[in-house]
Amino acid sequence: MPARSLYDYAVIRVVPRVEREEFVNVGVLVSCPAAGLLAAGIELDEARLRALDPGVDVEAVRLHLQAIERICRGGRDAGPIGQLPARARFHWLTAKRSSIIQMSAVHTGRCLQAADIVEHLLERMVRTPRT
Structure with a gap:
């Protein structure tokens, strides 16, 4: 049986009025060091946000x-933060802040295919459930 890889993730939230503490989940941020993965999956639902x-x-x-996506990719166009190692970029992105873009607490999981985890988490945490 293939070994499972550990990964960490946080849900990306938009909090349009911070004082009200209401938010819309708009994406996920995933770090899987064993697979060399630092990725963000983002799907902004404007109607939910405008509600x-x-x-x-x-x-x-x-x-x-x-x-956020640029910082995950790293490199020069991601600014000084994009020059950091992937794990440091993940921790920088998930740091607590009081702004319109916030991250949930960091959670840990295990997966067989790190490449599939972003899609799985988007389905579970971001997309509107189908009835």
Whole structure:
């Protein structure tokens, strides 16, 4: 039987009005060092976000979410944080902050295929359940 790999993940949330503490799950951030994986899967549901705050600046939210994806990829276009090792970038991204983009607590799991975990977590944690 193939060995399972440990991974850590956090749910990416948009909190349009921080004082109200209401949020929409918009993605997941996954780190699996054994597989060399640091990835973000993001699916912004504008209708759900506007239900919490009709005046939210969706374009600004998109830019912030794109920055998370760039930091995951690393490299020069990700700025100084993108130059850090993958695990350090994961910890930087999951640090607690009081802003419109927040992360859940970090959770741990085990998987057989690290490449499949982002899709699995998006289905469980982000997408609207099908009836």
